[in-house]
Every structure is written in C-alpha cells, then in structure tokens.
Amino acid sequence: MSSKLRxxxxxLGWGFSSIYLIYTAIFWGYPFVWxxxxxxxxxxxxxxxxxxxxKNFIRLFSDPIFWRIFLNTxxxxxxxxxMVLILSILFALALYRVNIFRTFFALSFLVANVSSGVAYSxxxxxxxxxxxxxxxxxxxxxxxxxxxxxxxxxxxxxxAIMVTWKFVGYYGLILFAGLNAIPKSLYEAAELDGATNWQxxxxxxxxxxxxxxxxxxxxxxxLTFGIFTEPYMITGGGPMRRTLTFMMHIxxxxxxxxxxxxxxSLAVITGLLSYGCVLLVRFLVEREVSLV
Amino acid sequence: xxxxxxxxLVLLGLFVFSxxxxxxxxxxxxxxxxxxxxxxxxxxxxxxxxIDWKTIPAAGSSEEAxxxxxxxxxxxDFCTNIxxxxxxxxxxxxxxxxxxxxxxxxxxxxxxxxxxxxxxxxWKLNNHYYVFPIYSNPILMWWRKDxxxxxxxxKPPRTYSDIYEVAKKYANPPDRYAMQVVQGRNWWDRWFDFxxxxxxxSSGKSYxxxxxxxxxxxxxxxxxxxxxxxxxxxxxxxxxxxxxxFSLSTGKALGVLQGPWSLNWxxxxxxxxxxxxxxxxxxxxxxxxxxxIKTFADTKGLVVFSHSKYKKEIxxxxxxxxGNPENDVRWIEITKMPPAREDLxxxxxxxxxxxxxxxxAAYAKExxxxxxxxxxxxxxxxxxxxxxxxxxxxxxxxxxPEDALNKCVKEINxxxx
Numbered sequence: 052m053s054s055k056l057r058x059x060x061x062x063l064g065w066g067f068s069s070i071y072l073i074y075t076a077i078f079w080g081y082p083f084v085w086x087x088x089x090x091x092x093x094x095x096x097x098x099x100x101x102x103x104x105x106k107n108f109i110r111l112f113s114d115p116i117f118w119r120i121f122l123n124t125x126x127x128x129x130x131x132x133x134m135v136l137i138l139s140i141l142f143a144l145a146l147y148r149v150n151i152f153r154t155f156f157a158l159s160f161l162v163a164n165v166s167s168g169v170a171y172s173x174x175x176x177x178x179x180x181x182x183x184x185x186x187x188x189x190x191x192x193x194x195x196x197x198x199x200x201x202x203x204x205x206x207x208x209x210x211a212i213m214v215t216w217k218f219v220g221y222y223g224l225i226l227f228a229g230l231n232a233i234p235k236s237l238y239e240a241a242e243l244d245g246a247t248n249w250q251x252x253x254x255x256x257x258x259x260x261x262x263x264x265x266x267x268x269x270x271x272x273x274l275t276f277g278i279f280t281e282p283y284m285i286t287g288g289g290p291m292r293r294t295l296t297f298m299m300h301i302x303x304x305x306x307x308x309x310x311x312x313x314x315x316s317l318a319v320i321t322g323l324l325s326y327g328c329v330l331l332v333r334f335l336v337e338r339e340v341s342l343v
Numbered sequence: 344x345x346x347x348x349x350x351x352l353v354l355l356g357l358f359v360f361s362x363x364x365x366x367x368x369x370x371x372x373x374x375x376x377x378x379x380x381x382x383x384x385x386x387x388x389x390x391x392x393x394i395d396w397k398t399i400p401a402a403g404s405s406e407e408a409x410x411x412x413x414x415x416x417x418x419x420d421f422c423t424n425i426x427x428x429x430x431x432x433x434x435x436x437x438x439x440x441x442x443x444x445x446x447x448x449x450x451x452x453x454x455x456x457x458x459x460x461x462x463x464x465x466w467k468l469n470n471h472y473y474v475f476p477i478y479s480n481p482i483l484m485w486w487r488k489d490x491x492x493x494x495x496x497x498k499p500p501r502t503y504s505d506i507y508e509v510a511k512k513y514a515n516p517p518d519r520y521a522m523q524v525v526q527g528r529n530w531w532d533r534w535f536d537f538x539x540x541x542x543x544x545s546s547g548k549s550y551x552x553x554x555x556x557x558x559x560x561x562x563x564x565x566x567x568x569x570x571x572x573x574x575x576x577x578x579x580x581x582x583x584x585x586x587x588x589f590s591l592s593t594g595k596a597l598g599v600l601q602g603p604w605s606l607n608w609x610x611x612x613x614x615x616x617x618x619x620x621x622x623x624x625x626x627x628x629x630x631x632x633x634x635x636i637k638t639f640a641d642t643k644g645l646v647v648f649s650h651s652k653y654k655k656e657i658x659x660x661x662x663x664x665x666g667n668p669e670n671d672v673r674w675i676e677i678t679k680m681p682p683a684r685e686d687l688x689x690x691x692x693x694x695x696x697x698x699x700x701x702x703x704a705a706y707a708k709e710x711x712x713x714x715x716x717x718x719x720x721x722x723x724x725x726x727x728x729x730x731x732x733x734x735x736x737x738x739x740x741x742x743x744p745e746d747a748l749n750k751c752v753k754e755i756n757x758x759x760x
Binding site: 095096097176177180181182183190196198200201286288289290291292306308309 | 403404406407410411413414432436438517527528529530582583584585586587588593595723724730731735738739741
C-alpha cells in the first residue's frame, strides 16, 4: 500500500473517530477530570477550588450517613438482585415458549422500562399509600394495612419491587436473546438421553445463558448504585434514612448543602464501589461458554 | 428627516446603553400576576433602567436554581423568594449585599415607611440586614369546625390535653385520627411541625442560639413538645401516613398546621372543608402561661446580588414598589398572604380584608406573633437531623422523648461545631 493511500486512510480513520473522541472529551473526559480535582478540593460553587488533599475522603469514611447508605445499598441488592433475576429468567422462559403474540408480550413488559420514573413513582406511591387501592382492599377484607413506604424495613423492599417491575422486561429480553442462541440440537440430544426438563434447565440452559446472565447481573449491580428517582420522589430517603441512596446523597450534598467538593468525593467512591462489585460479580459468575 | 434620524439615534442609544436589570421572582402564578404589571409600569417610565423580569428557572427548588445560576455566572441582579437560611448561606459567601450598609439611611427609611421595624429584626445576620422581607406567613392550626361541634366542642383545642380529649372521642385508627402532628420527612417539614410547636410552647424562644452556635431546644419546652408528639403516636391518635388526600377533607384528621397559601387552594379544591374551618394558634402545653401564642413565620424576601452593577436602580425599584402600601393591598388581593408589615390590623387600607375575609384576618392578626427560622447557614443539615434523631424516633416509638431530644441536640451541635 502506497504511503499516500495509507496517509489518506489514516486521515479518514481519525476523521470518523474524531466525532466520538471530541464528544467523549467534552462530555465525559472534562467532567471526569473536574470531578477528580473537586474531590481533592474544598469548593462551594464560588471562587477557586482550594486543594485539601484527602480531607474529603477521611470525612467520608467517618460519616455515619455514608455507612448507612452503604448498608442500604447492600440491603437493596439482597432484595433486588434475586427478585429481578428470577423474574427475568421466568419471563424469558415464558417468552421462549410462547408462539403467538410474542412481540406483543415483549413490548408490554418493555413499556415499564421506557416509562418516566417520575410518573410511575407517583403511580406506585398512590397504589401503595395508606389509603391506596391495595391497602383499602386489604383493610376491607382482612382488617389490616401494610405500611409499604412508612415502615423502615418495608420501604426499601417496596422500592425494590418497583425497580424490579421496571427492569424485568428489559433484562428478560437480554436473557431471551441468550436462550435463542442455544442450539436446539442440544435439547434434542438430551431428550434422547432421557433428560428431564429440570435436568435440561440446569445442565444446558443455565450454563449456556451465562454470558447473558452476567450482563444482566452487571447491569443490576450498576443500577443499584444509581437509584435516585424512586426514593427521591416517594420516601425522600426515609424513614430513618433507610431508603437514602448514594445518588440522592450526592445530589443533596451538592445542591442543597452547597458542598459540591464533598459530593464529588462521594461520587468517586460510589464509582469505585460500583466498579469493584462489577468485577466481583464477573469473577464469581462469568464462565467461558463454548459450543464448539 | 434629520429630526427622525436624531430621534432614532436617541432611541437606539437608550436601547443599547440602558441598564438591563435581571430580576427573578417566585415561579408561582399568583406572584407572577402581582409582579407583571408592576414591572411593565416601571419599564414604561424608566427607559434608562429596564427590568428584565423572569420567574426563577425550573429546578428541584428555587435555591438549587439560584445556586446553579450563581455557579454558572448567570445569577440575576436581584431576586425574591429567599428564605432566611438560604440568605445566610449566600451572605456567608459574600454573594448578596447587606442592604443597610449599601443603602444606609434610605434602607431604614423604607423599613419605617413599610411599617416593618420589628419584623426586620428577625432578619438580622451579623448585625446586618441582607434581606428585604416581602411576606410573612404565620403557621396556624386548621380544625374541622363541623366535626368538632358534632363531638360537643364549641371552640378549637388550645392545649395538648384539649387535643387528647378530642382524640379520645374521635380517633379510630386507621380510619380517623385527632390531628396530623407531623407533616412529612423533608427537611423543610420541620418548620411546619416541631419548630412551630416549639415556638408556641416557648413563647418564641429560638431553637438555636445563633451567637453561641448551639442548639438549645432540649429544655422544658422542647421536652413538652416531644412528649406531645410521642403521646399522639403512642396512642395512635395520629399516624405516620395520612394518605394522599388532604387529611381534613376526608375526616382522616380533624386538625393540621397550615399556612395562608392553603386558603386559595382549599377554597377551590375543598369548598366544603373551607366553609368549616376554625383557624387557631398552634397547640401549647397545659401549663402554658406566656402571653399571646407565638408561631413560626414562613417568610421570604428579596436580596440584591453583589455582582450587580445596578444596585442604585434596584433600590429605586424596591422603594417604588414597597413604599406604596397600595401594592401590598394588591399583594393581599392576589395571593392572600400577609405582607411583612405590622400595621395590617390598624391601617385602614387593609380594613376591608380584615372585615370581609375572616380567614385572612386570622392570619394577619398573627403576623406580629410569627417568628422566622433561626438564621443559620446549616438549616438543611439541622432540620434533617431533627427528622432523623427526633421526629422519626418519636413517630416509630424507637426512643423516649427525652432521649430523642438530647440525642438530636447533640447531633445538631456537632453540625454547628
């Protein structure tokens, strides 16, 4: 290849990539660098940030609110991940078996995912409220009500239920794609060997949807660290700070308490925690899948 | 032709060189209705000092919108809807100017003209006045008159024991409770429950000593209030959640603390409730022996930003608006909120409201008894601590009133320290 042509291709390549690179530099690189600088500074929106070294991080690890949120996040994962995983697998399996109206069912579940967080938060808050339809029904028939959002322990579970509802369709479709990628011949061979449905699921389906399952788990873990709209709209982080999340605390620290540098250090630690959890999930769950 | 050219040049000069003073007001339709004609009139008569009026941009809160604008360098020249805690934050950073220092005697003359010499004292921060108070909303109890009368009461409950009496006759959880004691878990909800009850019980004593920077509400008054909240929850005479509808409309509760801004809303949304309200001061302990019952004032005012190049023009505008009591008459007509002035019950200009609207009169009479929040810059953290360490343990019966109160004061002192 002549050097002229190589040069031209080089220019063309840079030309195409430059759009993405410029976009990334402006909307990702610049904020990220600014965030890191801020996390090591003292700044309150006005004037020039003053370097304070690790002070923000020392304050963060001795902040009881940080540890409360950390426990809330673990608690949320304990509720959310098994719930969303089981329901998504069931949804994917059901979709796999359904022969008619498959697109309709898939879209119906996806509606939840594309709905506005604010809108459905209001909807759920009405549905689960003390005088809402669910509690009215319970009270009329059984004489008791459930404090969905006002009981410290139940509130987080209620939010986990809402978020599960939103993501079952989306995660289910990822798993459904994983199921479709499994060759039918494997099931036929297993049937010839006399395998039961249970055995087929555990020996063929489950191991072979590992890539899709890992993807879903990574998404779910990331989501756990990014929850904001639902608790912000419904519980405001309460009761007893049990539904306070990292994102809420970052937001209120920056914009209500006027402490953006501390909020930046919180954001950095949240990002690292989230990344650490993703690595752990991949280490524990991800397996090499080969059909050859 | 020459004349036309000169006139055009003069007009162009005025347009190019006239001051464009950016003014933000609360994003509230009623307040917009108040400001719009005033700004138009001013602009027609002052081509050299044109006001570019906008409502505070949409955001999570007015404070957030203003902060973002300040950080981005696009803050207005002056702005309304500023509460005292936020003003303290802005003043601490030198973002707003001390009005007394900037305008000297003229500022005090305006304060005198608008009859707000006592009101302005509640806004003193480091011996300066950074905010020009516009309105002062006393927080008062609304009671369902019809239901209380059915129960045999001929006047609204005044003391905690009176409320317990009502509760014994009316409460039947989860259908009916005596009153809505706690407003919610947002930091600002503490203004409308604990702080209001505390001001009432203590005859207006501040919950924060702003000189020593210490929380001081773990005294006999704070204990009485905490005991009251605890008793109400313990006996299930109030509830953590009152449902999504206005609790008085459904009869779920018979009483709740409300500001005057709810009058227009209740009149339009719940006319049957509006017809049947008793408005009274907040409840007090049984042994209350102070004079008139004090309450919390939800009060907001106007600030001038330090970066503004038009401080003189701004004050001319403020004087022009607030030096004329007719504008306060219009304010009441439109918003139904009492202006921050002390002559509402004595000035003949306001007489018609006092006579024609008993609900407005009830609020206007209490303006002098309404006290603004403590002027501290950590308002959010302090009131969030009140929620977590005082209100929620009392609501969920997780702590005794005294322990919750002491723990809360300790945590707030850590924040203040």
